[in-house]
Amino acid sequence: xxxxxxxxxxxxxxxxxxxxxxxxxxxxxxxxxxxxxxxxxxxxxxxxxxxxxxxxxxxxxxxxxxxxxxxxxxxxxxxxxxxxxxxxxxxxxxxxxxxxxxxxxxxxxxxxxxxxxxxxxxxxxxxxxxxxxxxxxxxxxxxxxxxxxxxxxxxxxxxxxxxxxxxxxxxxxxx
Amino acid sequence: xxxxxxxxxxxxxxxxxxxxxxxxxxxxxxxxxxxxxxxxxxxxxxxxxxxxxxxxxxxxxxxxxxxxxxxxxxxxxxxxxxxxxxxxxxxxxxxxxxxxxxxxxxxxxxxxxxxxxxxxxxxxxxxxxxxxxxxxxxxxxxxxxxxxxxxxxxxxxxxxxxxxxxxxxxxxxxx
Numbered sequence: 477x478x479x480x481x482x483x484x485x486x487x488x489x490x491x492x493x494x495x496x497x498x499x500x501x502x503x504x505x506x507x508x509x510x511x512x513x514x515x516x517x518x519x520x521x522x523x524x525x526x527x528x529x530x531x532x533x534x535x536x537x538x539x540x541x542x543x544x545x546x547x548x549x550x551x552x553x554x555x556x557x558x559x560x561x562x563x564x565x566x567x568x569x570x571x572x573x574x575x576x577x578x579x580x581x582x583x584x585x586x587x588x589x590x591x592x593x594x595x596x597x598x599x600x601x602x603x604x605x606x607x608x609x610x611x612x613x614x615x616x617x618x619x620x621x622x623x624x625x626x627x628x629x630x631x632x633x634x635x636x637x638x639x640x641x642x643x644x645x646x647x648x649x650x651x
Numbered sequence: 652x653x654x655x656x657x658x659x660x661x662x663x664x665x666x667x668x669x670x671x672x673x674x675x676x677x678x679x680x681x682x683x684x685x686x687x688x689x690x691x692x693x694x695x696x697x698x699x700x701x702x703x704x705x706x707x708x709x710x711x712x713x714x715x716x717x718x719x720x721x722x723x724x725x726x727x728x729x730x731x732x733x734x735x736x737x738x739x740x741x742x743x744x745x746x747x748x749x750x751x752x753x754x755x756x757x758x759x760x761x762x763x764x765x766x767x768x769x770x771x772x773x774x775x776x777x778x779x780x781x782x783x784x785x786x787x788x789x790x791x792x793x794x795x796x797x798x799x800x801x802x803x804x805x806x807x808x809x810x811x812x813x814x815x816x817x818x819x820x821x822x823x824x825x826x
Contacts, residue, residue: 477763478763479654479655479762480654480655480658480698480761480762481680481684481759481762481763483655483817484684484687484755484758484759484762485684485687487687489689504818505656507658507818508813509660511812511813511814511817512660512662512809512812512813513754514664514754514757514768514769515812516771518810520812520814520817522817523817523819523823524817524818524819524823525819525820525821525823526818526819526820526821527821528820528821529821532821552717553766554825558790566773569771571746571747571750572746574749575746575750575754575767576750576751576753576754578751579688579689579750579751579754579755580659580690580754583655583659584656585658586655587653587654587655587656587659588653588656588682588825589696590725592691594689594751596691596744596747597694599710599742602660609764611685611821611822611825612822613823614823617823620803630763634687634795635693637686637687637690637695638683638686638687639686639695642686642695642697642698643679643699643701644683644698644699644700644701645700645701645702645703646700646702646703646704646707646786647696647700647786648731648786648787648788648789648792
């Protein structure tokens with residue numbers, strides 16, 4: 477199989493990490509890959525936060541029950557949507573832009589031998605608020621997710637979600 | 652540079668196509684890559700439509716001013732969000748799920764030597780309606796985009812969107 481397709485299928489949600497540190501240069505490379513995703517009308521309605529302060533990560537682990545593994549890593553990325561960026565018609569596309577960028581971030585992490593997992597903040601107010609406060613986010617920035625990144629233990633495996641019945645040809649038919 | 656990162660950066664929005672046909676097997680492989688993206692709570696709130704009927708593509712090209720290139724290709728993929736899939740808390744995540752899947756679809760197309768471009772249908776009613784009608788979509792399925800796929804002429808180049816000032820460390824600061 478083509479190497480890129482193989483990588484796409486081997487990507488997994490990694491929730492178990494070794495204690496090794498992730499290099500800031502790798503984190504920047506991963507964010508750079510995020511910015512290579514397409515954005516609606518090329519509006520690039522995103523910003524990115526790299527977290528490498530272990531006190532901050534530990535604090536967020538305490539505050540976020542679904543992202544407890546932040547205490548196990550020494551790096552994370554928060555993908556931020558910029559809700560102030562609008563098309564002339566008044567539409568915002570920050571959710572589309574940040575989700576496509578996140579997928580690149582997950583693939584780039586895997587490509588560098590690292591593990592990562594998308595833990596949702598948006599649309600949950602009780603999850604977004606601790607990040608907004610701790611990272612001093614202005615009102616127009618919406619934290620889509622927090623992505624712990626580290627060296628995987630190897631315990632997490634890809635989840636095969638392939639369902640041929642979800643492919644339809646030319647017209648939709650329930651299968 | 653790592654081959655996967657290189658591919659991520661080389662992906663481009665392709666809007667100019669040769670007349671060569673795309674194999675149905677490649678289209679299914681591309682959709683399969685889409686399904687390998689993570690989905691919120693593993694709810695997989697998506698369905699996929701492969702279009703290879705040239706009359707249908709030509710009809711949609713007439714109806715969709717932003718997707719005129721559908722007349723130049725003999726294949727396209729429509730990524731559908733299933734709005735009936737909800738978490739116990741009543742949240743829907745189809746937009747997140749379909750956007751992450753779309754990014755995999757774009758990368759997989761590039762990996763197979765094909766060209767593709769995300770042309771938005773959602774959130775525009777006047778763009779979604781022609782697809783809903785022509786493809787007989789039930790009410791709970793929302794067409795996020797239509798992605799023409801074909802052999803690229805080579806005229807389209809990647810758009811470098813890297814902006815170091817959009818990377819923040821630990822706390823947000825306007826730069």
